[in-house]
Amino acid sequence: MEQKNDNGAEKTLTTLATIILLVGSVLCLLCGLSFMILLVSHEYSAIVALLAAIPVLFGTLVTWSIMKVLANISLTLKDINKKLGKEPKTA
Numbered sequence: 456m457e458q459k460n461d462n463g464a465e466k467t468l469t470t471l472a473t474i475i476l477l478v479g480s481v482l483c484l485l486c487g488l489s490f491m492i493l494l495v496s497h498e499y500s501a502i503v504a505l506l507a508a509i510p511v512l513f514g515t516l517v518t519w520s521i522m523k524v525l526a527n528i529s530l531t532l533k534d535i536n537k538k539l540g541k542e543p544k545t546a
Contacts, residue, residue, distance in 0.1 A: 462533070465526040472522035479515025483508050 486508035493501035 462530065465529050468522050468526040468529075472519045472526070475522070476515060476519040479511055479519075483512045483515065486511060 486504050490501050490504035490508065493504055
C-alpha cells in the first residue's frame, strides 16, 4: 500500500516559527531604534525601550526554537515509523 508523505502540520509549524522569528526580530529592532532615539534626546524612557527589547528577543528565540524542535521531532518519528513499516493511524 502506498503511503502519503503528509508533512503539512510540520510545514505549517516551521512556517509559523519563521514568521514569529521575523516579527520578533523586527519588534526588537524597533525597540532598539527607539532606545537610541530616546537616548539621544536625553529622555528617561530610553531605559524602558531597552528593557522591552530584551524580553522580546529572548521570547522570540525561545518560541522559535521550541516550534522548530517539535516539528523536527514529529518528522523524525514519522521517519522511524516508516522504516519500521508501521502505518500512522488516521483519525
